Amino acid sequence: MRIVDFKKSISDLSKFIYFDNNDYLREKTSNPLKLKEVIAEAENLLKTNKEDKYFLYGTIGNLYRICGEPQRAINYLNYCLSYASEEGNIRNEIVTLIRLGEALKYDKKHKEALEFFDEALNKCKANKIDAYLDFALQHKGKSLMELGKFVEAEKCFIQAFQLREFKGDPTLIDSTKQALDLVKRLKNQ
Numbered sequence: 679m680r681i682v683d684f685k686k687s688i689s690d691l692s693k694f695i696y697f698d699n700n701d702y703l704r705e706k707t708s709n710p711l712k713l714k715e716v717i718a719e720a721e722n723l724l725k726t727n728k729e730d731k732y733f734l735y736g737t738i739g740n741l742y743r744i745c746g747e748p749q750r751a752i753n754y755l756n757y758c759l760s761y762a763s764e765e766g767n768i769r770n771e772i773v774t775l776i777r778l779g780e781a782l783k784y785d786k787k788h789k790e791a792l793e794f795f796d797e798a799l800n801k802c803k804a805n806k807i808d809a810y811l812d813f814a815l816q817h818k819g820k821s822l823m824e825l826g827k828f829v830e831a832e833k834c835f836i837q838a839f840q841l842r843e844f845k846g847d848p849t850l851i852d853s854t855k856q857a858l859d860l861v862k863r864l865k866n867q
Contacts, residue, residue: 679719681730688716688737695744702824703857704784705744717741732761732770740777748785755781772798772810776817783821791821812841816854819861828865835861 679687694709707713720738727734739754755778762770779794795818802811819834835858842850 679723681723681727681734684719684723685733687719691716691741697853697856699856699860702820703853703860704820706746707744710745713741713745717745732758732765732767735761736774736777739781743777743781743784746784748781751781752778752785768801768805769807769809772801772807772814775801776810776813779821780817783817783824788821788825792818795821808841812838812845812850812854815841816857819857823857823861823864826864828861832858832861832865 691713694707694712695705696708697703698706717738720734720741724731724734724738735754735758739751739758741751742748742754743751755774758774759771759778762774775794775798779791779798782788782791782794795814798810798814799818802808802814815834815838819831819838822828822831822834835854839851839854839858842854
């Protein structure tokens, strides 16, 4: 498979990935075999494709996280972070810090995850890159929510919601509304 065909094929994955309302809105899959097939294809592409290493490692890392293999995800995403740092690509560093934070959260390492989210937030602010602030806040909020820090989580979700309303992306807005609803329910229990 060519990389261009692979990139087209992964857009279909949204059919098999969902946010679990019973597990803090974590991303999960209804078809782990399909995700494993995609991971195997991406790993094969890594052997021959030199230009898209960052994309492939990031994709593989995310898919391993969703499949419930956070340690493997962390390994791939650590490579991504090193690669982005070596390239001096701040945007890719920020994205990878957020992804790594998520993988660490899935690996029950919430404290480390929060450090990565904070680092992503700091890099966004220091480099005036607003495009990822809402993602860093959303994921930080989810991690705080899992730790039972509902007031802090809600503050993150409110900030993320404001940024997402400004972006105008209905999918992102809905995702944050779900997180706000969940944290409010948990707070009132």
